[in-house]
Amino acid sequence: MSYDAILLASFGGPEGQDDVIPFLKNVTRGKGIPEERLEEVAVHYRHHGGVSPINQQNRDLKAALEAELARRDIDLPVYWGNRNWDPYFTDALRKLHADGKRDVLAIVTSAYTSYSGVGQYREDFERALDETGLRDEVRISRIREFFDHPGFIAPFVEGVRSALDELTDAAKTHIMFVTHSIPTTAATESGPEYGEGGAYEAQHLAVADAVLAGVGTDAPHSLVYQSRSGNPATPWLEPDINDAIAALDGVDGLVIVPIGFVSDHMEVIWDLDTEAMETAGENNIRAVRVPTPGVHEAFVAGLVDLLLERINAVPDSERPHESPLGPWPDHPSQGAALESAVTTTR
Known part of the structure; x- marks a missing residue:
């Protein structure tokens, strides 16, 4: 495959008090969330x-990627480009197009x-291609889901080892x-x-197993969830981390591993570093939160x-993965039909 640019695509976030409500309206557009909930x-964010x-x-990750590519x-x-705040995907597409780029790997x-x-990122890319009028000129492809790639697993293995070392005096x-x-x-x-939890839950369970194997521990463990929102009558994946912490029996040491996130954004520093830590303290449990991958070298x-395996059309048999679920397949390209990508679906 031939590509001439990389697009780092993310969620986005406010960068000042005046941005907070407009950002949250972007995030919840079309969902009917009342103003008081926002x-x-x-x-x-105001905290x-x-x-x-x-x-x-994302600025730091962009710089780290540029350094590694160089x-x-x-x-x-x-x-x-971001989904919900500056710079938007439309901004990124206009800029790269003005720079003469046409075939983008995200x-x-x-x-x-x-x-x-x-699915939502795919819709975002479609919308951006239409809004910029670049559908016939720019093609966007993306790397596969990397949940069990060694580069994603390694920082968590390192973090769990460090946390367990910090909690060596805990009885349980x-x-x-x-x-x-x-x-x-x-x-x-x-x-x-x-099953009921779909690929989403299966992938997280696979990552937990891979991290435990990398650490070499048989410590008691569980998969829990955070940041539930929406209609209380709608079933969401459970248990919530705070409920799970309160239900621990005889535990005085807790390692919190945020495997669902690539960086320490707001839901990590609020839901985990603030609320979950408070819950642990209320239950006389000493907790250590493992860092997210961020700009970890691995x-x-x-x-x-992952970029190179897509560029070089590396066969599945040669793509690294640390769980039986992988390697996850590539996604079809979007936009200009410069050259049909060979893709698989699952």
């Missing part, structure tokens, strides 16, 4: 000056299969792997062949490896 969520850390984290003598510029900052991590330690909750119907639709190198 104000409740806005408190999380941090109205600034989400995610944009700076180190390997790969001449591909990296552009950055890195989406979501490691797992779900509507928000796959539990490891909680945590990710964003989604409606159970959405989870099932992500891959019904995997993660950045792994993303470049």
Whole structure:
């Protein structure tokens, strides 16, 4: 395959107090979320000056990717666009098109299969191609979901080892792997062949197993969820991390592993570093939260490896993965039919 640019595609976040409500309206557009609920969520951002850390984290990741590409003598510029805040996907497409780029390979900052991590980004790209009028001139492809790629697993293995070392004086330690909750119907639709939790839950369980194997521990562990929102009557994946912490019996050491996230954005620093830590303290449990991959050397190198496997059309048999579910298949391209991509579906 021939590509002439990389697009770092992410969620976006506010960068000042005046941005918070407009950003949340972007996030919830079409969902009928009442204004008072937005104000409740806005408190999380206002507590941090109205600034989400995610944009700076993406700037840092973009710079790290550029450095790794340069180190390997790969001449591909990296552009950055967001779903919900500046710079938007439309901004990124207009800029790369003005620079003469036509065939784009995207890195989406979501490691797992779900509507928000796959389907919604596909819709976002379609909308951006239409809004910019570039559908016939720009093609967008994306790397596969990388939940079980060694570059994504390695930072968590390192973090869990460090956390367990920090909790050596605990009489009983539990490891909680945590990710964003989604409606159970959405989870099932992500891959019904995997059961009620779909591919989404199966992938997270596979990552937990891979991390435990990498650490070499048989400590008690569980998969829990955070950041539930929406109609209380709608079933979402459970248990919530705070309920799970309160239900621990005889545990005085807790390792929180945010395997659902690639960086320490607002839902990590609020839901985990604030609320979950408070719950642990209320239950006399000493908790250590493991870092997300961020710009960890192994993660950045792994993303470049994922770019190269798509560029070089590496066969599945040669694609690294650390679970029986992988390697997850490539996605079809969107936009200009410059050259048909050979893709598989699952």
